[in-house]
Amino acid sequence: MQQLADKLIQHCALLQGLPHELTYLLVEIVFGSLMLMLFVAPFAGIISWVERRVAARMMDRIGPNRVGPQGFLQWLADGVKSLLKEDIVPSSADSFLFRLAPYLVFAGMFMAFVSIPFTSRVIIADLNVGIFYIIAVTSLVVIGILMSGWASNNKFSLLGGMRSAAQIISYEIPAGLAILVVVLMSGSLSLQEIIKAQGAHPWNWFIFDNPFSFCSFFILFISSLAEGNRTPFDIPEAESELVSGYSTEYSGMRFVFFYFEEWANLYLIAAVGVTLFFGGWQIPPSVREWAVGVHFVLPHILEFATFFIKAMSLVFVIIWIRWTLPRLRVDQLMAMCWQYLIPLGFVMVLGTATWIVLFPQGVPLVRYVLFSGTLGLFGYFFYRVVFHLRYTKAELQFNPFV
């Protein structure tokens, strides 16, 4: 970033008049948002298409397949349609807050992307309070959702907004506890430092470090699903009771902003999970050395691919859960957070702390056992799937593009 700004100062006469620090700031803001926009916006769009296709396959439907090859450009068509639609603000709504709310929701999610690492070099800002910063700025989303619920002046919106606020505030606690486990193990809040504290091989990831961190990942995963208002925790917009929750009164592009946030948030959940527990962008040193020998950009491409594939597998699991599990009731949701996840989270924090004191170097055997156990579970899962297919003699089509 700094070098880029220096070059710009050299070549651009206009910038030479300005103080250098101001130029650095401008360059960081402009290029940072440009880079993020170029990643986040298409990602959110494409993932909406992926989700609809996956959902359709799980429901034995076909899904959107008309715009572009296999419906790939569906998200562009949807975006253009929403842009051209009339932007309605209900006459009884608080028009200023009603207009402002979608932007706050979007800004809160977008700000979090600033400290998400893509590779060992590509990160907008490697803050030394990285993970903490992400938890903090995403709380802006809650305010936006509450605001939209209240400003709509509609009881369904209000109920949706309040449910969402209660849910996000509650689930921040188990998520924070699970993150604390990782912070204990890595000794840093910076996301890059957390990744560097892990190894490239699966048994060196934090999730397999000890039994407590293994459980912590699931606590974090469940809580971030709830924080992202994803099914089975999507009571704020439960269609069967609340029409569409806080976004009921929204139309056109403002409505899309809420969904944009939700899909971009999918990547955020997955990226945080991968960073904290799955080794982030780490590639084995031998592969790295080979890649450096070929071309200096290649290791970064490999790192990005590693991170992206891990993140996308988590995103797929989230989509899978959404179309498999039914929605929880409000009281079940709260009971799950306060009576199960939070006490469990405290046990995990204490357990990890004890583990670190007892075994400062870690126990390789436990790592291998946990890793192979997980692998075994996956193996058993696929075995059961194949068994069922054989038993029911179902015809399986491996081609997802019908």
Place this chain on the structure above:
Amino acid sequence: MELILFYLFAGVVVSSALLVVFFRNPLSSALALVAALFGVAALFVLLHAYFLAAIQVLVYAGAVMVLFIFIIMMMNLDLTTLRKIHYSFTGIVGALFGSYLAAILILRLGYFSEAARATPEDYGSIASIGKLLFTDYQVPFEMTSLLLLVAIIGAVMLAKKEAKHAARQAP
């Protein structure tokens, strides 16, 4: 550069703090307060206290203000009654205390020496804050946690009583 940013964020803090007072709608005031808290967080960043800034946003803007807004929404306030301005005794007392605080702060302005500005390398980092909390400020820190515990138990007791009452009335 830092001066420009400081005045920018200080302006945001002061103007939104004034808006908190002058808005008639309590929800708008609450949202202005959120903006003010974000401004304060930005000022913390300018002081290189990143951890405090994140805490500020997380605890105040994220959690406390959400609860405020939550309660304002629950109360279902009537906007027409809120529009009437009324002066009361408590308001005058509040104004007196407020001006007293402002006077102290203004008088204190001259006391900061240049030496206080020199900050160590790890200033504001989590490690140094943690060390301070668990060595020099151990007792106040533990006292604060005790205070919070008392508040939690009090809240639970209040809620419990309410539930018992409701149960008795139900049949």
